[in-house]
Amino acid sequence: IQNDILKEFMVRNTYIYPPAESMRIVADVIGFCADHMPRFNSISISGYHMQEAGADAVEELAFTLADGLEYVRAALRTGQDVDAFAPRLSFFFCIGMNFFMEVAKLRAARILWAELMEQFDPKKPASSMLRMHCQTSGVSLQAQDPYNNVVRTTIEALAGVLGGTQSLHTNSFDEAIALPTPFSARIARNTQTIIAEESQITRTVDPLGGSYFVERLTADMVEAARRLIEEVEQLGGMTAAIAQGMPMRRIEESSARRQARVERGEDTVVGVNKYRPEDDGQVEALEIDNSKVRDAQIERLAEVRARRDQATVDRALEALARVARTREGNLLGASIEAAERRATVGEISDALEAAWGRHDTRPALVPGVYSSAYGDHEGFRVVRDEIGEFRDLEGRPPSVFVVKMGQDGHDRGAKAISNAFNDLGFDVEMSPLFLTPGEAAERTGEIGADVVGISTLAGAHKTLVPELMDSLKVRGTDAVVVCGGVIPERDHQFLLDCGVRAIFGPGTDILQAASAIMKMIPGRNR
Ligand code: B12
Structure with missing residues (x-):
């Protein structure tokens, strides 16, 4: 288990x-x-x-x-x-x-x-x-x-x-x-x-x-x-x-x-930082239609709810909430009782949340992690100077909002980008996990980010990215939008057609990504 x-x-x-x-x-x-x-x-x-x-x-x-x-x-x-x-x-x-x-x-x-x-x-x-x-x-x-x-x-x-x-x-x-x-x-x-x-x-x-x-x-x-x-x-x-x-x-x-x-090329990854082939060769990638999966699941839920006896479900969920509040009884035993009466996982989770509340965390940047790992590398200095130039011209650093949306807990890439960009001189905000596209668009407007950097690894990019683009448009936000994470090549054109400016997949060199993004930010005086 x-x-x-x-x-x-x-x-x-x-x-x-x-x-x-x-x-x-x-x-x-x-x-x-x-x-x-x-x-x-x-x-x-x-x-x-x-x-x-x-x-x-x-x-x-x-x-x-x-x-x-x-x-x-x-x-x-x-x-x-x-x-x-x-x-x-x-x-x-x-x-x-x-x-x-x-x-x-x-x-x-x-x-x-x-x-x-x-x-x-x-x-x-x-x-x-x-x-x-x-x-x-x-x-x-x-x-x-x-x-x-x-x-x-x-x-x-x-x-x-x-x-x-x-x-x-x-x-x-x-x-x-x-x-x-x-x-x-x-x-x-x-x-x-x-x-x-x-x-x-x-x-x-x-x-x-x-x-x-x-x-x-x-x-x-x-x-x-x-x-x-x-x-x-x-x-x-x-x-x-x-x-x-x-x-x-x-x-x-x-x-x-x-x-x-x-x-820096100190650790070899064959095909990525050494022995790069001219052509990576496409492999067949599984495609899943998110809306179909969601609709089928909603239908199954509706069927289960229609067939069950609601009064016994309610009683079982109340009993579970009581075990949670009083510490008397076993939580798994009470959850099995509720599931046997056809309470859903969502309802069982909600019963516990009503008793205990929700744990909320905010991500924090760890300044210096990336720059000290990078040391005195020439490439690092070059990109930092590029960002410094922008700051001198515009009187402020370029700002990036790194966004995680949907049911996607993968934050290693988002943290790597956020910490590295921060050390390079960007003004970075990293979003909490699980934002809706609407929430992401709203926060982008509030902080006036130059760039929205979506990090998406859970396969929901074709649903979440268009929704975010629409929400940004409704709010009149003209931030540059880029995407990173696990995005099969066949979906790249779809995202570019939605208005995404660039896609940075697994194996992205962060310095190169930072430099490419810098060139996309208009700036008043540049
Ligand atoms: C590490 C990993 C995990 C870790 C995550 C740890 C963490 N805290 O992040 C753990 C083990 C916890 C995990 C769990 C799961 N994972 Co996982 N995971 C991966 C894995 C192997 C690597 C991702 C990674 O961190 N790479 C290293 C970072 C540095 O790379 P990156 O994120 O790609 O970021 C780089 C670029 O993409 C780009 N980039 C990324 N974001 C951004 C943003 C901007 C602005 C820019 C410019 C660039 C950029 O730059 C970065 C630097 O190079 C991938 C497969 C893969 N090899 O990519 C699967 C993968 C993402 N996981 C997957 C799955 C299914 C899961 C689970 C659901 C499995 C399960 N049943 O438990 C859970 C879900 C957990 C959750 N809460 O959401 C699937 C998703 C399927 C899909 N997309 O259709 C994948 C693709 C594996 C697979 N093929 O099945 N996972």
């Missing part, structure tokens, strides 16, 4: 309720599973999302295990016995391209978890055994020369298997383009079956154990992660560390360093 809320607050961005109430959901799910569904893995404690958001291997390992400690403590506080739930805690790691580092990370995870669990005095050996699922990295996969991604995923899958993962997910080669097609999903699946059934490498437990290099790397990883976990503990544990913004800041710094290393 993907019941790990701390990584949502940190990097995945799908949360509704405040942290304390959210932690209660986690503990109640663990408790309900221990009592009624003992063979379910009651939580998947995830580092995957951290690496995908930019964390390095030590950060991913340390923050994940520190999250695990927090969940054990939350479950113990509800009176559960450690041996009743700990064997069913499950972990989830990301496997990137740094092959031996990833093998060492998985080996270090098992050593550290057994060590960390000692403080809870478990009696069953299974309570201290770290079991994991691994997924190959999505962010390592590129839109450029996309068949290279089959090779990347194979290398990553091998690291997962040699590191001893219990289960594995392999991504499709069209990861940076759209949701997978049946063909790309088959290749991803077959990457696993070939490893599992042809290569014979799964026959040996820990086959790299004893290699000097791997043992050294594992020991170093244990040491470095132990230090970082200790740092988190000093802050009062992961919930407190997240409230203070510590893990997010570290991850953002690592993300900025990686972006700068790729742009």
